[in-house]
Amino acid sequence: MDLYCVMGHPVEHSKSPWIHARFAELTGQRLQYGKRLIPLENFAQSLAEFMNDTAGTARGCNITVPFKFEAAALASQVSARARLAGATNILCFTPQGIHADNTDGIGLVADIQHNAGVALAGRDVLLIGAGGAAAGVLGPLIEARPARIAIANRTHHKALALAQRHRALALLQGTELHTPYLTGLTGHFDVIINATASSLSGASVPIPAGVLRPGALACDMMYGPAANGFMTWAFEHGALPRDGLGMLVEQAAEAFLIWRGVRPPAASVLTELRARME
Numbered sequence: 500m501d502l503y504c505v506m507g508h509p510v511e512h513s514k515s516p517w518i519h520a521r522f523a524e525l526t527g528q529r530l531q532y533g534k535r536l537i538p539l540e541n542f543a544q545s546l547a548e549f550m551n552d553t554a555g556t557a558r559g560c561n562i563t564v565p566f567k568f569e570a571a572a573l574a575s576q577v578s579a580r581a582r583l584a585g586a587t588n589i590l591c592f593t594p595q596g597i598h599a600d601n602t603d604g605i606g607l608v609a610d611i612q613h614n615a616g617v618a619l620a621g622r623d624v625l626l627i628g629a630g631g632a633a634a635g636v637l638g639p640l641i642e643a644r645p646a647r648i649a650i651a652n653r654t655h656h657k658a659l660a661l662a663q664r665h666r667a668l669a670l671l672q673g674t675e676l677h678t679p680y681l682t683g684l685t686g687h688f689d690v691i692i693n694a695t696a697s698s699l700s701g702a703s704v705p706i707p708a709g710v711l712r713p714g715a716l717a718c719d720m721m722y723g724p725a726a727n728g729f730m731t732w733a734f735e736h737g738a739l740p741r742d743g744l745g746m747l748v749e750q751a752a753e754a755f756l757i758w759r760g761v762r763p764p765a766a767s768v769l770t771e772l773r774a775r776m777e
């Protein structure tokens with residue numbers, strides 16, 4: 500039986516084992532997917548143990564907080580999008596070695612375009628935040644070819660650095676990149692993506708509601724209680740709120756496709772997962 504797992508700290512509440520088990524059932528793939536709580540200082544050794552202790556049946560793993568930034572260093576091959584993101588959320592064990600990739604951004608784009616039904620091409624997008632979560636999704640957002648992406652972050656120089664790293668890709672795709680100050684933010688946007696951790700500290704939404712176009716899509720990359728503040732704020736100001744659960748399922752679907760060569764039915768698994776969480 501081919502083995503996979505998610506490695507993180509904490510990992511107890513991860514929904515990935517359920518999602519991948521459902522994908523496997525629905526596509527007739529034989530695999531097992533577990534979760535491994537990894538000691539904070541022990542990622543490299545834990546990865547080696549997972550690969551060596553499973554009698555050659557381990558085929559790959561997902562990487563979550565806080566190991567996304569160090570996983571690529573253990574890989575023999577790193578995809579261009581993982582390199583640009585500076586983070587890895589999936590490892591694939593191949594006869595040639597370990598391949599590192601990142602499906603977070605493509606997962607967010609798939610959720611926005613396929614599940615929420617909003618085409619990004621030609622739109623005005625606001626990305627709030629410039630930390631790891633924002634960096635993980637900016638490349639695939641640009642590849643969806645919006646007219647403009649504004650990156651606004653509390654610490655302005657981080658937004659500048661993130662934009663700088665993506666300039667060449669944006670030029671190639673014909674997308675304008677802007678880095679307005681978060682304070683006093685103006686303009687109007689069709690899609691707003693909250694990639695800040697502000698809700699975790701109980702802070703309010705750090706942007707004025709005037710930037711939402713009527714009917715704008717307002718996505719939080721988190722789900723559950725952490726997304727509630729942003730979702731309520733968006734709804735109260737006439738936007739369409741969306742949490743990060745769809746992104747979670749879609750990034751898993753992209754990982755499943757990489758590992759198994761089969762695209763699972765992500766939209767129906769998302770519907771099931773939502774029903775389970777209610």
Ligand code: ATR
Nearest residue numbers: 628629630631632633653654657695696697702705
């Ligand atoms: P993650 O991996 O979740 O992105 P991170 O790399 O620590 O975590 O980034 C957190 C992001 O949330 C940053 O963009 C941070 O802004 P700073 O770069 O100024 O720290 C943003 N953030 C956290 N708390 C915030 C708040 N109260 N208001 C606005 N932005 C906040």
